[in-house]
Amino acid sequence: VRDIHEWQTTSWDHPQMTQLFQSMADLEHVRFSAYRTAMKSRRVQKALCLDLLELAMAQGVFDQHQLSHNGHLLEVPGIIRCLFTIYTELQQVHPDMINMPLCVDLCLNWLLNVYDRDRSGKVQVLSMKIGLLSLSKGHLEDKYKYLFNQVAGSAGVCNSRQLALLLQTTIQIPHQLGEAAAFGGSNVEPSVRSCFQHVSKITVSVLPRPSAAPNA
Template sequence: MPVLKFIWFLCVCTGSVQIPWERSISPNKVPYYINHQAQTTCWDHPKMTELYQALADLNNIKFSAYRTAMKLRRVQKALRLDLVALSSLVEVFREQELQQGEHVMDVVEMIHGLTALYERQEEERSILVNIPLCVDMCLNWLLNVYDR
């Protein structure tokens, strides 16, 4: 069953980027992005690159605590994590059988968990969420934070 979910996700997440970009998958199942116009590839989603540039614009905030808070809030809103209730996160972890322990999640498990989380937000809040984009960007951010 996990293989079918992963194949479904590959089909859905191809919609997370627009022309001239294409989403592709490396052998270790980590997504990367191809710009056919510039003939380049990169690990970061094009929207994530835009977000990083927007975060750099906040570097002129004088006090580091405020600067950090603004950057975290910008990331939170861009990834639509401001919509996520902690109780929803706990429930998704339970459903995905991700309880306490030493288990290290692989990319496929992260995709399943993030997809379930964003689907739940869409259902609970009746807010239209671009699930493929949110999953790709959040996955990108998590892989960068935890250094693939």
């Protein structure tokens, strides 16, 4: 794995990461932004072998490393330890598909590019979870439920601030792919307002109507 101090003090990119993003130039001809973003994401997913990562396996690794405080900052050594565990487990299932040093290097490189553009050497726990799970294998509904629960309160309810945090963290992925503008850019407030206005309309529509007054 690339020397930890180098990751903390430079904006070094793995040559294969550089090559990966240069190769995405051939996707710019794709007309619709949603398709183009999906194709770019898929290319990153395959390069990092995260298409092999099951949601349950990822959850188990997060629990093993006691990553329950989503607001905490993980330094590079902590990120590497978590990634090493993930790829060790994947290697046991797919021994011919996992190059351990390369996968850890590339995934660390990608996480830092997405969530630590200033190269402080730290990534928030929530950011790492969202990054890894967004590219993991599994049903979208299961991912949505898990990620919602990561920002929701103890009662399982998500307020506007928490939803904004989830969207703001998630939008960093298309931002790094050069596609954030197609999804509203970095300003997630209109999406948050729209979501809660929609929820309010649904709530009002299902409220019981007052019964008619009895005839005199």
